Amino acid sequence: MSLAENTVAWTKHPLQASNIPSSTLIVGTALQVEMNDAKLSLSDNRAIDAQDNVWLKVDVLDDKNRKRSGWVLVNGEGAKRVCCWDWFDFMQIKETSTLKEIYLDADKSLKRNKDNHALSQYKPTIKETLSILDKQHPVETNRYTSIKEASFKGIADKPMLFTALSRLLVNYESEWYSEIDAEGKLPKWEALNSEMTENAKNILAYLQTGDEAKLDAYLSRVGKAKDSPEAKGFETRRREISRFPADYQQSPSEKLTKAQFESYAKMAALEKQVTAWEKTKEKIKKxxxxxxxxxxxxxxxxxxxTPPENGETTDTTTPPADTTPPATLSADGKAWFIHPVAMMDYFTRVGIVTYHIYHDGKIERHIPVKTLKGYEKKYKYVYHDKNSHVHQLGIYDYVEVTNIFYPHQRYGLTKFIHLIDLREVRQKYSQHGLKYCFNVDSSQKRFFMNRDTLASFFGAMLEVNFVDISCNGFSTITGGSGISKSHYNGYHGDFKYLRIDEVLAKGDGTSLHIDLHPELFDVERQNQWNDALYKFGWTDMLGWSYTLNKIKKFPNHITKETAHHNHHLHVQFYDMDKIKERKK
Structure with missing residues (x-):
């Protein structure tokens, strides 16, 4: 994939392909991204050109493992769009090494340094794993990873490495399969005895019997000399143990001195280590x-x-070509395995609290297990249209204020509420055949909408696709109502009536008075707008009547004339059960 760097995106004007310089950076490690990723939904990281092509600003690694940022065309050369179930371009390894060889390789990796880091000395699975883990460090730092927890944690916040490891497929013998020999033992696990318990067995035998050969065997395995402090320590402990009373095992805590009991505890720990491995092998077998x-x-x-017997008839018709093949498992226990890191995203998803708004009027607030760092006080809004397109409507900061209604049956269910400034919300949108455009002006500074009602506002706007929605405000930054009586907590708000000329009215004094100029009133579109607002959560509306051809009527969902509402629509009594919360 090629990457165009040093290109600034902007939101007021579409990004043009001609503004993208020729790429000089070739990305070696493939990067897999989700189109609905929280970070890529930000306007700074997503742009659309005049041909409706989507550009994403991404972070990648160059050939020196250095982080680079730049723009990539989603449908451009080198980029591939796939669904989440399309498993493409996985690296496949057929591992033939024994379990012990892999274990020793993993242990050997712990000793990697600038003088001993060559990957050629490792078996295929360990080699490929280390090659991915190493890329978390720039080449010039001479830092190298190993098969340990810290190395894997190091790629948790590096998507290009995380996904690379998750796309490593290894063909190997399942842990649920093992040959069993004539003695009822598991050969591949027995081969690990020397690594799991050999040292403990040698030291235990020396401490119990004084067998010098066992001590020498231990020192040889760990690379220690006979006169090393560790060897001297074992000799001292052996002399201590040799002076134990003959009947000490009947009650060690009573028959041994404090110093002797410490030596006894060390010996007991070694015995436990040996028996624990034996129990583990028995558990594996079961x-x-x-x-x-x-x-x-x-x-x-x-x-x-099985063919029919005793002259029984059978159906000789040819089965269809797409008949499901019989289920099987390989006799040798081998299968393809995906790295466990690939499954982490399904169970411990890190993300941002997201409102999913659906074309049928349903709204869900999805809560991730863990919030992405830097997004703790933000909400993301996504709209799903009837053609299965997903519309990224933005990520917005919220302010937390005290709920002045608390406790209250409708709006006082929580001590605090979250408000979002409509002036910061994306006011013009057009994608996949849907669009909206709105503005907000309020002499009383009621620029703030509740987190839930903002989702409903988005849903209603994309229901009607109007580009002249003018909002007179909801609540102040403290959740107050200004001089009005009911605009608290961002739940109730006002909108100018829609005009036939579809002019987006802005500022004080621009509202249409439908009692004075009903001929300018767009009745059909206003009814559609009222229906959409009702569909997405506002269960009551205040307004005025209009008279055309000497016939007096009310817009949809308005049943009477309410004082001072001849020039704007008021929406209220928000459905507090509208938003369904989903925890991942």
């Missing part, structure tokens, strides 16, 4: 199921293919 299931499936498939 949990093996692969072989039984594989044989059971083979037998079942054989029964299904």
């Amino acid at each position: 949990m093996l199921w692969w072989d039984d299931v594989a044989k059971g499936l083979a037998k079942l498939n054989q029964q299904n293919d």
Whole structure:
């Protein structure tokens, strides 16, 4: 994928392809991104050109593992758009090493440094894993990773490396399969005895019996000399143990001195280490199921293919070509495995609180398990249209204020409320055949809408696709109502009546008085707008009547004339059950 750098995006004008310089950066590590990612929804990171092409600003790594930022065309050369179920371009490794060899490789990686970092010395699975982990450090730092928790944590916030590791497929023997020898043991796990308990067994034998050969074997394995402090320490402890009373095991805490009991505790810990590994192998053996299931499936498939007996007739028609093949498991226990890091996103999703607004009027507030750093006081808004297009409407900061209604049956259910400044909300939008345009002006500074009602506002605007929605305000920054009586907490608000000429009226004194100039009043569109507002949550409206051809009528959802509402529509009594919360 090529990347165009040093290009500034802007939101007031579309980004033009001609403004993108020729790329000089070739990205070596593929980057997989979600089109609905919270970060990529920001206006600074997403732009649309005159041909309706989407550009994303992304972070990648160059050939020196240095972070670079630039713009990529979503449908351009080198970029591939796929759905979440399209598993493409996975790196595949057929691992033939033994379990012990892989274990030793992982252990060897702990000793990597600038003089001993070559990947060629490792088996394929460890080699490819380390090659990905190493990219978290710029080449010039001479820092190298190993197979340990800290190295994997280091790529948690680096999507290009996280996804690269998650797309590493390894063909290997399942942990639920193992050969069992004539003695009932598991050869591949028994091979690990030397790594799991050999040192503990040697030291334990030396402390219990004084066998010098066992101490020498231990020192040889760990690379220590006979006169090393560690060796001297074991010799001292052995002398202490040799002076234990003969019957000390009956009651060690009573029969041993404090110093002797410390030596006894060390010896007991070594015994526990040895027995724990033996118990682990027994547990592994009890949990093996692969072989039984594989044989059971083979037998079942054989029964299904058994020819009829004793002259029984059978259906000889040819089965359809798309018949589902029989379920099977390999007899040797081998299968393709995806790295567990690929599944983390499904269970511990990190993100931003997002409102999902649906064309049928439903609204959901999705709460992630963990909030993305820097987005703790923001909300994201997404609209899903009837053609399954997803519209990114923006991410907005909120202010938290005390709920002046608390406690109250309708609006006082929480001690605090979150308000969003409509002046900061994207006021013009057009994508996938849907559009809206609005403005907000208020001499009383009622520029703030509730977090929930903003979702409903978006839904209503994209329901009607009008570009002349003029809002007279909802609430002040403190959740107050100004000189009005009911605009608290950003739930109730006012809109100018819609005009036939579709002019977006702005400023004081520009509202249409439908009692004085009904001929300028766009009745059809106003009814559509009222219906949309009702559909997305406002259950009551205040307004005025209009008279055309000497016939007096009311706009939809308005049943009477309310004083001072001949020049604006008032929406109220928001449905507090409208928003359904979903926790991931």
